[in-house]
Amino acid sequence: MNEPSNTTRPNGSTPRSLSLQDVGPSPSILVVDDEPIVLRALEKLLKRAGAKVLALDSALEAVAAIEEELVEVALVDIRMPHMDGLDLLARIKKSRPDTEVVMITAYATIETAVQAIKLGAYDYLTKPFDNVTDVVAVVRRAVERCRLQRRNRELEEAIEVKTSFEGMVGRSPRMREVFEVIDSVAYSSSTVLIQGESGTGKELVARALHKRSPRKEGPFIAINCSAVPEPLLESELFGHVKGAFTGATTHKKGLFEAANGGTLFLDEIGDLPLPLQGKLLRALEEGEVRHVGSNVNQRIDGRIVAATNVDLERTYREGRFRKDLFYRLNVIPIDMPPLRERTSDIPVLAHHFLRRFSTRDRKTIEGFTQETMAALCSYSWPGNVRELENVIERASVLCREATIDLHHLPRHVAENGGPALSEDGTPLSGLPYGKAKEIALAAFEKRYLESILEKTKGNISESARLAEVDRSNFRRIMKRYGIDAKRFA
Ligand SMILES: Nc1ncnc2c1ncn2[C@@H]1O[C@H](COP(=O)(O)OP(=O)(O)OP(=O)(O)O)[C@@H](O)[C@H]1O
């Protein structure tokens, strides 16, 4: 390594071009090279520049070191025995995505260096180093980038903390309101009724109410009233005595009692059969239940939280739900807004899920392209947060790049608000006009039909009337796109 003549000044200080002091606290640097001369020279240079240096001549040792030490920048030789530099790069990026990697290469392997950059390396240096100031300059930039990225991530996490509440994220005014209501009613034992479309987070709200309550050490018991057949549901909820019915071979406590000291979450309460509605009302009013087949009352004191994705007010007007029970449950109403009415939650939710799935799958996906985020924000999300969660999981699995792009989204999401891509992912601008128009038209027709059907809850005659299209025509177009009206009912 040829050092410039001004390396050592008369007063012994290191010139700025060869010092890393201006980046802040002494940076931690790992150097991995199997050539002792190169290794020692880099170690000496970087130490003199003010860095903490770990110099290793084996990639395998480096893999172990990276797990244990905080390394901000790693200088990695491309050609080494046992494990080549590209594999080491991948290992480093996987276990320490924040660490910046600079490849060291001889001229002969410059192609590989370019490939390394595509794989996430920050830069490369060519051996022999003709000018050490260049080496220090590259390291300085890498350290700065590493620190900047880390700071951004910390900021992001801080924002995430502010926008999250007991596992729920959201920054829209509507969700903040929900968080506030939860906070202010969690202490009481009044009954809560959570209403909202499927996938809006009702169960999360029920759990948050429990976690924030003085009963948090007690049990949280959930039962889905639509999933259990009526005779069984009664004994599940209220318990039974031995011999109460065929099959009741033992005495069994019900969920109401099991939830004493905690919370009982009655999910899909709208599907509770009418006879049980009467019994539930009695239990709530008296604070007591009676085991099936018994005439002795048992005290209950669990907090009741009920949820439904059907409009209960409409259900009781139609005679399928007891009005008195509705009012008894609806002491504290919490309405979960559909995702399309709180678009500002979409980016935070999308990042939240991306982080969760990419960590789970050990991937380093940084975010979304602008077009992708725009598509996510303009889509109507009939399946609400659950649908968004599934879309992000799929995208994260499919994505092999650093950012999620439109082609990682299902077509109906990517193309909403006008398709940008053809089936094979070509942008429309890359197709002849006729073909592009055909694709755009098809996407429009499908989306138009779906949005009308959504409005009419799958009523075809009503949809055809709104669209001012003949009913049989409407059906024909639906069939062409394989749209099933039941999906919207
Ligand atoms: N605000 C949120 N932040 C993070 N995840 C959320 C949020 N809202 C919902 N989810 C996630 O979306 C999915 C659906 O939520 P949840 O099961 O609570 O919905 P739901 O309203 O009970 O739906 P359903 O009516 O179909 O039972 C879950 O995986 C949940 O973790």
Ligand SMILES: [Mg+2]
């Ligand atoms: Mg639910």
